[in-house]
Amino acid sequence: MGRFLEDLVHQAMELTMEEDDQRALKAKFHKLKQEVIDDVRVIFPHGQITPPTLGIRGIKVKLPPKDPNGLNGPDIPGPSAPGIPEVISIFNAYVQNELPTYLIYVPDKRLVGRNEVKRMFRKEVTLITEEAIHSRLVELRESCPTAEREDAIKDLVKDIVKYAVLSHRWLDSGEPTFYDILKSFEPYGYEKLVKFCEKASEFGCRLAWSDTCCINKDSSTELEEAIRSMFKWYRDAHVCIAYLSDTTSIDDLHQDVWFTRGWTLQELLAPWRMKFYGKNWQPLTSDVDDKENLELMAALSRATRIPLDDLRHFQPGTTNVHEKMMWASTRTTTRIEDVAYSLIGIFDVSMMVAYGEGKRAFHRLMEAIIQKCDEWQIFAWAGPSSPDSAAFPDSPRCYRPLNPVDSNDVLLPSTVWRGDQNIVMTKRGLQIQVLLVDLSQQEVTVYEKIGTTDVRTDAYSSYTAGVVDYWCYDVSGEGILQPEQEHLCVLLHPDPRSPYAGWRKVTTANLVTIRTKSKLRRTLSTVWLLSSTPLAPKLAPLSRDLIPTAHISELTEDSSDEDEVFLDAPESYDP
Structure with missing residues (x-):
């Protein structure tokens, strides 16, 4: 704000007020002035100068960038300091490419961006010596013989620029936002943020990250980067502080709403180190790292149905897709799209973020997964399919449990496999080889899997079964x-x-399985899964004469020809 109005106010105060009252009012005026300046920065992010007109001094606006990242301006280095060039280079690359876009500077609860982080910690990084690098390299090679000098430097840098992350359930009454913290506003929920910063400080972290206020959701670019990088940010954090506000002890931990939220699944799996706090921020254990506390980990495993090894040493990827979908099947998100976006890091796939696309987000997630997955268990789902393809479920809630013995192919020799190992998306739909069985011939027994119970049924005798987990012992094209x-x-x-x-x-509402009394050998058929149709109990039984024999023929063992079956897109269907 220009000096004209400020001088006028100060003169009026000096003439009419006592000294103590002047000081109090000046403090309020200074705060108001700062808020106006902050508002002007929002309106004129790059600064603007209004020249004097008609002899009026006016308001001169010339503001240096003050947003946490210097408004994405260049990183202006300070005076040159001694240091190893390689260390400085690795430090700059780490901050710019691997740290969250914005972090909370714990001592004064303000937002800082990557460029400011560089300026804040550069001096400490220059103190890294060759002796420290050598010592750290020796330590790393004890557990990882292939560790290189660059790994040792990066490890030292991460020790200096370490940050804590928060895992929690958002309050219905609201949480501090990006602009609340930017403007030093303390809305409802700010106390939780303060407590989080206190705990982060106890772990020696001067930086902290919370999904409520460290993402600029007004920027689609920054929002997408945050969603696609969030798993990595949680993994790279020095510690994840989990606040379970409904929990009083390990005994009632499983009842906490935290376990029902979609985003908290990756927040549980990604961090290497976690510390759990219950109601009123009381620690649930006395350990520094709760992932080393077997009692708490066992309670978490019971609450989530996630094996202990995955809770402690989870590796993202497209293996065991069915199991991971089962973990997510009981969780909910506020936005429909977040059902998919919250699983991007868990499956280690890349996809664009496009809020407004609705359930199509999960369809795109499944497309990304199927490109890297060759597991037949991915078809162990029932219920509504995606509007875009019968090959994919509507959501993780469609996945159903499998018998452990039947779903475990780990011990199979390399010369034996189950199901199609080359599932691929094509223009015609999801292409997969199945073993076709005409259920009207009564050569198999059909079961519905209701929960973990197999119930025999004759309701599907008018259909054909496409078996996805057949055995293959050679490349003859037979299952x-x-x-x-x-x-x-x-x-x-x-x-x-x-x-x-x-x-x-x-x-179908439940998984459908079949069993045979004797070995059944048949040539595999290629189908393309496009659109699906609801189960129609009123549909008249189909004679085998209506089914093209070219598609369900029982071929001799020496035949190697593959059948092709095209699943056509249905018209509107009314049972």
Whole structure:
């Protein structure tokens, strides 16, 4: 604000007020002045000068950038300081590429950006010596013989620029936002942030990150970077501080709402070190790292159905997709799209963030997963399918449990495999090889898997089963169903209106499995899963004469020809 108005106010105060009253009012005036300046920065982020007109001094606005990242301006180095050039280079690269975009500077609860972090910690980084690098390299090679000098330097840098992350359930009444902290405003929920900073300081962290106020949600670019990088930010954090506000002890931990939220799944799996606090910020254990406390980890495993090894040493990726989807199946998110976005890091896939796309986000997630996944268990779901493809479920809630023995292929020799190992997305839909079985021939017994119970049923005798977990012992193009073994299948029925004599996938409420009394050997068929149709109990039984024999023929063992079945997109269906 220009000096004209300020001088006028000060003169008026000196003439009319006592000295103590002047000091109090000047303090209030200074605070108001600072708030006006902050507002002007928001309106004129790059500064603007209004020249004097008509002899009036006016308001001169010339503001240096003050946002946490210097308004994304250049990193202006201070005076040159001694230091190892390689160390400075690794430090700059680490801060710019691996740290969160914004962090809270714990001592004064203000937001700082990457450029300010560089300026704050550069002097300490220059103190790293060759002796320290050598010593750290020796330590790293004790656990990782392939560690290099660069790894040792980066490890030393992370010790200096370490930060804590918060895992919590958002309050319905609101949380501090990015602009609240930027303007030093203390809204409802600010006390939780203060407590978090206190705990972060106890772990020696001068920086902290919270998803409520460290993401500029007005910037689509910064929001997308945060969502796609969040798993890595939690993994790289010095400690994750988990606040379970409904919990009083390990005994009632499983009842906390924290376990029902979608984003907290990756916040539980990603960090290497965690510290859990219950109601009123009381620690649930006396350990520094609760991931080393077996009692607490066992309670977390019971509450989440996640194995202990995954809780402590989780590795992201597209293996065990069915199991990971089961972990997510009981969780909810406020935004529909976050059902998918909260799983990006867990599956280690890349996809664009586009709020407003609704359930299509989960369809795109499944497309990204299927490109790197060859597990037949990915089809162990029932219920509504994605509006975009019958191959994919509507959400993780569609996934159902499998028998551990039948779902575990880890011990199979390399010459034996189950299911299609080359599932691929094509323009015609999801291409997969299945073993077709005509259920009207009564050569198999059909079961519905209700929970963990197998219930025998004859309701599907008019359909064809596409078995996805058949056995393969060679590359002849044939699959085998072993006697009295459970085999997972998708239900299909022919579409007489299709010019391709194609098939449609039938939607079922539960998983459908089949068992044979004797070994069944059959040539595999290629199907393309497109759209699905609801289960239609009123549909008249289909004669085998209506089913093209080219698609369900029982071929001799020396035949190696593959059948092709096209699942045509259905028209509107009214049972």
